[in-house]
Amino acid sequence: MHIVIMGCGRVGSALAQTLxxxxxxxxxxxxxxxxxxxxxxxxxxxxxxxxxxxxxxLREAGIEEAGAFAAVSSGDNSNIIAAxxxxxxxxxxxxxARIYDPRRAEVYQRLGIPTVATVRWTADQMLRRLxxxxxxxxxxxxxxxxxxxxxxxxxxxxGHKISKLQEETGVRVAFLTRLGEAMLPTSQTVLQEGDxxxxxxxxxxxxxxxxxxxxxxxxxxx
Numbered sequence: 001m002h003i004v005i006m007g008c009g010r011v012g013s014a015l016a017q018t019l020x021x022x023x024x025x026x027x028x029x030x031x032x033x034x035x036x037x038x039x040x041x042x043x044x045x046x047x048x049x050x051x052x053x054x055x056x057x058l059r060e061a062g063i064e065e066a067g068a069f070a071a072v073s074s075g076d077n078s079n080i081i082a083a084x085x086x087x088x089x090x091x092x093x094x095x096x097a098r099i100y101d102p103r104r105a106e107v108y109q110r111l112g113i114p115t116v117a118t119v120r121w122t123a124d125q126m127l128r129r130l131x132x133x134x135x136x137x138x139x140x141x142x143x144x145x146x147x148x149x150x151x152x153x154x155x156x157x158x159g160h161k162i163s164k165l166q167e168e169t170g171v172r173v174a175f176l177t178r179l180g181e182a183m184l185p186t187s188q189t190v191l192q193e194g195d196x197x198x199x200x201x202x203x204x205x206x207x208x209x210x211x212x213x214x215x216x217x218x219x220x221x222x
Contacts, residue, residue: 002065003019003025003027004026004069006028006052006072008030010038012028012072012073015070015072016039025062026043027045027066030048032049052071063086066086068093069086069092070095071083071095071097076101079099080113083095083097098115100117101117102117109142137203140203145203150196151197151199151209151213153195157216159190160190161188162188168218169199170209170212173197173198173199174199174200177198
C-alpha cells in the first residue's frame with residue numbers, strides 16, 4: 001500500500017520507518033525540509049516539502065494512489081483539514097488525524113473522522129495506572145453505547161480460564177496485556193499474575209462489570 005504521512009516529527013518519522021519496514025511505500029510531507037533528517041539515510045520513501053493540506057502538495061506525495069493518510073503534524077487544525085481533504089477530495093479510505101484537544105477529537109470522531117487524541121490518551125494511560133478502578137475507556141463507539149476498557153481484576157481470578165471470567169461477568173475479553181505485550185486469548189487461556197484485562201462491554205454495564213471483576217470468581221465467596 002502507498003501511504004502518505006503529513007508531519008515529520010517524532011511520531012511521523014517513527015510511523016514512516018515502521019510502515020516502510022513492513023513493505024509499504026511511503027511519502028512524508030512537512031513544511032520544514034530539515035525535519036526529514038529524522039527519517040535517516042536508509043529511508044527510501046518520498047520527502048515532499050510543502051503544506052500537508054495543499055492539493056498540489058498531496059498529489060506530489062502520491063495521494064491519488066494512496067490507500068492511507070496520516071495527519072500527525074503539531075497543529076490540530078492542519079491535521080483535521082488535511083484529513084478531510086484526503087478523504088473528501090481524493091477518496092482515501094483509511095484516514096487518521098492526531099488531535100491534541102480532547103474535546104475537538106471527540107467531536108471529529110463523531111463526525112466520522114478517525115482521530116487519536118494524544119493528550120487524552122496519555123492522561124487515560126496514567127489514570128489506569130493510578131486509579132485501576134473507574135478509569136476512562138480505551139475506545140468508545142460513536143453512539144457511546146459500547147466501549148473497550150481495561151478493568152481492574154481481583155487477584156482471586158489468577159489461575160482461572162478466560163471462559164470462566166466471561167461466563168460469570170457477562171463481558172467479552174478483547175485482549176490481555178502480559179509482560180508488556182498484547183495477546184489475543186482463547187477460552188482456554190489462564191489468567192496470570194500481572195495480566196491487564198481489556199474487555200468489550202456496554203457502557204451501561206460498566207459499574208456492574210467492575211464490581212464482578214473486583215469480587216472474584218463465585219466459588220471464592222461460597
